[in-house]
Amino acid sequence: MPLIDSHAHLDFYMETPQDRDEVLRRAYAAGVHTILAIGIGEGPATMHQALEIARSATGAGLPALYASVGIHPQEAVQATAEALTELTRLAADSRCIAIGEIGLDYYHVDNPEPAVQQQAFVAQMKIAAEVQKPILIHCRTSELATPEAKSKFGSADAWEDLLALIATHWTPHHLAGVMHCFSGTVDQGRRSLDAGFYLSFAGNLTYPKSQTIRDAAVMAPSDRILVETDAPFLAPIPHRGQRNEPALVVHTAGTLAALRGISIEELETVTTENFHRLFPATA
Numbered sequence: 001m002p003l004i005d006s007h008a009h010l011d012f013y014m015e016t017p018q019d020r021d022e023v024l025r026r027a028y029a030a031g032v033h034t035i036l037a038i039g040i041g042e043g044p045a046t047m048h049q050a051l052e053i054a055r056s057a058t059g060a061g062l063p064a065l066y067a068s069v070g071i072h073p074q075e076a077v078q079a080t081a082e083a084l085t086e087l088t089r090l091a092a093d094s095r096c097i098a099i100g101e102i103g104l105d106y107y108h109v110d111n112p113e114p115a116v117q118q119q120a121f122v123a124q125m126k127i128a129a130e131v132q133k134p135i136l137i138h139c140r141t142s143e144l145a146t147p148e149a150k151s152k153f154g155s156a157d158a159w160e161d162l163l164a165l166i167a168t169h170w171t172p173h174h175l176a177g178v179m180h181c182f183s184g185t186v187d188q189g190r191r192s193l194d195a196g197f198y199l200s201f202a203g204n205l206t207y208p209k210s211q212t213i214r215d216a217a218v219m220a221p222s223d224r225i226l227v228e229t230d231a232p233f234l235a236p237i238p239h240r241g242q243r244n245e246p247a248l249v250v251h252t253a254g255t256l257a258a259l260r261g262i263s264i265e266e267l268e269t270v271t272t273e274n275f276h277r278l279f280p281a282t283a
């Protein structure tokens with residue numbers, strides 16, 4: 001069975017006019033036949049690009065493409081009323097299957113204040129509930145950040161804040177979501193699963209220092225796991241440090257299958273079934 005890359009930034013492939021087309025053809029040839037293109041752009045002004053790519057890049061030898069739309073926490077100051085209106089319009093498109101990536105990021109010192117990030121996050125959960133589509137979560141704590149970032153974000157814990165906001169603003173709607181590039185602890189993973197979320201594993205699952213992520217990947221039930229690249233970032237071993245692309249999701253899938261003691265075929269089957277259950281429009 002083919003694989004699905006649940007999270008790739010296809011609008012970032014612009015090195016040559018043919019670059020994106022070649023990336024997509026290599027993905028299909030590697031057995032990656034479906035990709036969710038993340039529509040955050042470089043801010044709200046370009047969040048429509050993933051949807052445009054999903055609509056136009058179709059044909060034999062190319063993966064089926066779907067899109068999301070969202071304002072990343074780093075861009076939270078740009079979540080104006082106007083931007084949220086545009087987001088609502090794009091979210092209604094049938095090829096747009098999710099809202100995201102949205103959430104909280106207390107890692108980079110340049111990021112907006114927590115209150116600003118939280119307001120943008122809540123506003124987007126409201127839109128997702130209106131259009132009845134799952135949310136894709138980005139969550140990064142200040143735990144490993146620079147001393148400057150730590151002093152800016154203080155003792156605030158992005159995971160605690162995130163799960164509290166989800167409990168108040170998302171859980172009542174009985175809708176699902178994805179913890180994209182899950183990099184939390186086993187406990188944070190359990191609480192995400194309890195809140196109805198799927199855990200999506202990216203290339204950092206293969207990195208030597210990622211034992212915590214591997215522990216969560218073994219703990220998660222098989223009907224709640226997904227794989228992704230987060231391309232062009234976070235290339236898995238043996239391509240770490242290079243530009244990532246959807247074809248390379250096979251390495252993350254191989255690592256996840258080995259950790260769980262199942263065959264790659266079984267991993268392909270369960271992650272594909274999970275994706276179609278979460279996004280019925282893609283089945």
Ligand SMILES: [Zn+2]
Nearest residue numbers: 007038101230
């Ligand atoms: Zn991403």
